[in-house]
Amino acid sequence: xxxxxxxTGTITAGCHPDDCRWAMMTxxxxxxxxxxxxxxxxxxxxxxxxxxxxLALTLIVPxxxxxxxxxxxxxxxxxxxSDIVGLLVIMAGIISYRIGSTEDENDENGSSQEEExxxxxxxxxxx
Numbered sequence: 001x002x003x004x005x006x007x008t009g010t011i012t013a014g015c016h017p018d019d020c021r022w023a024m025m026t027x028x029x030x031x032x033x034x035x036x037x038x039x040x041x042x043x044x045x046x047x048x049x050x051x052x053x054x055l056a057l058t059l060i061v062p063x064x065x066x067x068x069x070x071x072x073x074x075x076x077x078x079x080x081x082s083d084i085v086g087l088l089v090i091m092a093g094i095i096s097y098r099i100g101s102t103e104d105e106n107d108e109n110g111s112s113q114e115e116e117x118x119x120x121x122x123x124x125x126x127x
Contacts, residue, residue, distance in 0.1 A: 055094050062087040 003010050005027060009018030044053045066087070069079040 055097065058090060058094060062090055 004018055004020040004023050007020050007024060009020045011018045041053060044056060062083070065077075065083050066079070067073075068077050069083075070076060
């Protein structure tokens with residue numbers, strides 16, 4: 001564990017010897033990427049909404065599937081037509097959800113804002 005992290009392989013014989021040259025860089029890169037990911041999720045919650053965060057999280061699986069099909073991966077997977085169709089279906093669902101929720105918010109905000117303005121003019125609290 002620690003020796004490999006510091007770059008010293010402990011298993012030198014056999015069919016699978018350690019190759020710990022890049023262990024520290026790999027672990028540090030993984031930690032930094034996780035740090036950035038978590039902070040982006042916090043910012044998404046702060047400036048967006050929980051719904052927007054879950055919609056973004058919904059995209060992770062199909063986009064990861066596309067990423068694993070890239071030729072730069074050590075063992076790239078074959079991309080099937082069903083993968084693309086699945087991504088398009090998910091994107092269509094997310095877009096329709098966002099359009100529908102935006103229209104609902106406009107309807108709700110318009111009437112509640114008018115009621116709140118009328119209540120403020122009367123000098124009372126909105127119920």
